[in-house]
Each structure stands twice: as structure tokens, then as C-alpha cells.
Amino acid sequence: MKIVVNGETRSTRAKTLAELCTALELADAKIATALNGDFVPADAREARLLAENDRIEIVTPRQGG
Amino acid sequence: MMPNFYGKEIASRLLIGTALYPSPQMLCDAVKASGSRIVTVSVRREAARGRTGQQFWDLIKELDVLVLPNTAGCKSVKEAVTTAQMARELFDTNWIKLEVIANDDTLQPDLFGLVEAARILNEEGFKVFPYTTEDLGAAERLVAGGCEILMPWGAPIGSGQGLANPLALKTMRAYFPETPLVVDAGIGAPSHAALSMEMGYDAVLLNTAIAKAGDPVKMGKAFAKAIEAGRLAYESGLMEPRDMASPSTPVAGTPFFKIDSAS
Numbered sequence: 001m002k003i004v005v006n007g008e009t010r011s012t013r014a015k016t017l018a019e020l021c022t023a024l025e026l027a028d029a030k031i032a033t034a035l036n037g038d039f040v041p042a043d044a045r046e047a048r049l050l051a052e053n054d055r056i057e058i059v060t061p062r063q064g065g
Numbered sequence: 066m067m068p069n070f071y072g073k074e075i076a077s078r079l080l081i082g083t084a085l086y087p088s089p090q091m092l093c094d095a096v097k098a099s100g101s102r103i104v105t106v107s108v109r110r111e112a113a114r115g116r117t118g119q120q121f122w123d124l125i126k127e128l129d130v131l132v133l134p135n136t137a138g139c140k141s142v143k144e145a146v147t148t149a150q151m152a153r154e155l156f157d158t159n160w161i162k163l164e165v166i167a168n169d170d171t172l173q174p175d176l177f178g179l180v181e182a183a184r185i186l187n188e189e190g191f192k193v194f195p196y197t198t199e200d201l202g203a204a205e206r207l208v209a210g211g212c213e214i215l216m217p218w219g220a221p222i223g224s225g226q227g228l229a230n231p232l233a234l235k236t237m238r239a240y241f242p243e244t245p246l247v248v249d250a251g252i253g254a255p256s257h258a259a260l261s262m263e264m265g266y267d268a269v270l271l272n273t274a275i276a277k278a279g280d281p282v283k284m285g286k287a288f289a290k291a292i293e294a295g296r297l298a299y300e301s302g303l304m305e306p307r308d309m310a311s312p313s314t315p316v317a318g319t320p321f322f323k324i325d326s327a328s
């Protein structure tokens with residue numbers, strides 16, 4: 001299945017958002033996620049199924065002004 | 066009396082950004098030197114296997130300050146709202162510096178989007194710090210939408226131009242005597258911060274002026290002193306300027322004094 005993660009197209013076998021985070025070795029990282037523009041809380045990633053062409057954002061704390 | 070932001074008394078009138086420093090150590094040293102108790106942060110994409118966010122977060126936690134996440138770069142209501150929601154989870158705070166940007170060259174706020182995003186976020190329990198302009202109509206709508214603080218720009222972000230429209234900022238202060246007001250963006254020199262304080266603003270928020278200084282630690286101290294001086298001046302009551310000279314030395318008893326009868 002093809003999805004877009006942080007603006008880059010990827011192939012994945014992950015079925016859920018949680019599985020995708022694990023596949024990207026980010027499961028234990030300090031991250032927050034959004035799917036197709038909507039925020040997905042950490043405890044909802046397990047239940048959130050992925051579909052073809054989904055757009056996922058995975059973000060982390062960064063410097064800001 | 067120190068300013069109160071959403072029920073929290075703030076011990077410093079300087080809010081400081083965490084970006085653009087030469088090194089993480091310099092950031093920490095500059096924040097400490099400035100005495101600031103609130104720092105702004107952002108959320109950005111994390112690479113696969115990345116741990117950059119964790120490292121940065123550990124650094125910020127060591128500073129033991131309040132964290133104000135921003136929605137920098139967001140250009141729509143939807144982007145700003147989702148970014149705020151992600152920031153709330155990441156930083157474990159309902160404070161959000163709300164930016165909805167209208168234009169890449171000026172980085173000016175999209176006031177229509179800002180008002181709408183602020184309304185949504187306030188309804189979701191956020192404590193919104195809106196990055197806005199001096200426009201009083203927009204400000205009224207922000208307050209009506211639940212914002213208990215307003216952050217008008219001094220000048221475009223990163224420009225260091227100071228207070229581009231002092232008259233409008235003065236008007237805003239007079240129009241909102243009770244609402245905490247923070248000059249956010251455009252401050253380039255301690256004198257700009259001092260002027261903001263003299264005008265009765267509650268605080269200033271800046272980043273580049275300290276981060277890009279030759280010596281950010283010294284500049285942090287310089288801003289702290291300017292802000293203290295400006296605030297003391299405001300509380301003291303500044304004299305009214307006048308067009309003509311007025312002698313400060315007593316005129317009565319001036320040697321060789323005589324009435325000017327030329328007219």
C-alpha cells in the first residue's frame with residue numbers, strides 16, 4: 001500500500017497508524033500524529049486503520065519563535 | 066505587579082524564542098541570562114528513526130520554564146488547529162501561540178483565519194495567545210472568541226524593525242486597558258522593548274534579536290535591563306512631550322533678567 005508520510009510517498013505493510021510508527025522505529029519516540037489533516041491522539045493510533053494514499057504527519061518538538 | 070497570563074503570574078516580561086541560536090548551550094545560557102520564564106517552541110516533522118525532538122525536549126525541560134508552543138508556518142485554520150492539537154499532546158500544555166500566516170513575504174497574520182482558529186481552539190479548552198496585528202476589530206473578535214491575551218506584531222517577524230506603528234499600538238493599549246498585551250515579532254533592539262514597556266505593554270516576545278546577536282547571552286541581559294527600565298518608566302508616569310522649550314532652571318531671580326519688550 002502506498003501512503004504519504006511527512007510529504008514523502010512510501011510503501012508500507014502497516015495496517016494501522018501504530019504499526020506504521022513501529023515500522024519507522026518511532027514507536028517510543030516523542031511524537032504526535034495526524035492522518036489526512038486530522039490529529040490522531042497517541043492512544044488512538046492502534047485503532048486507526050491506514051488506507052491507500054493516506055497522508056500522515058509525524059511531528060516532534062523543535063525550536064520555535 | 067507582574068502580568069497574569071490565563072491565571073498564571075509571570076515573573077518576567079520577556080518571552081523568548083528558542084530558534085536560531087548558534088548552539089543548544091548558547092540557547093540555555095541566553096534564556097537564563099535574560100531571566101525569561103516562558104519560551105516558545107514548535108512542532109516539526111520527525112525523520113524515521115529520528116530522536117531530535119526528544120533531545121530538544123530534554124534540553125527545554127532542564128531550563129525549568131513555561132513552554133508556549135506555536136503554530137508557525139500554518140496557513141489555514143485546519144492546519145493551525147491540527148498543529149495546536151499535536152502540540153498540546155507533545156508539550157502537555159493547553160497554551161498555544163496561534164499563528165495563521167497570510168503571506169510568506171510579510172508573515173503577517175491572516176486575521177480572518179486567526180479569529181476562526183482561535184474560536185475553535187478556545188472551545189476545545191486551549192489557552193490561546195493569538196499573534197495578531199493592531200487591528201482593533203480583529204482584536205475585539207479574538208477577545209469575544211475567548212482570548213484573554215493579545216499579541217500584536219511590532220513589525221514583520223525576523224525584521225528587527227521595532228515598532229512600525231507606535232500610534233496603533235498606543236491606541237490598542239488604551240482600547241484594551243485590562244487585557245494582557247504582548248508585542249510579538251519585529252523587536253530588533255533593547256530600545257524597542259523598552260519603548261513597548263513605556264507604552265504600557267505587559268510583555269514582549271522575541272527571538273532573532275537575541276539568538277542572532279554576536280553575544281546572545283549579553284544581549285539577553287541587555288533586553289532584561291531594557292524591559293525593567295521601560296516598565297519602571299511606565300509605572301512612574303512619563304512626562305508629556307511638548308513642541309517648545311520650557312526652562313528647567315528657575316526663571317525667577319535670573320541675573321541680568323529683564324522683560325523682553327520686543328513685541
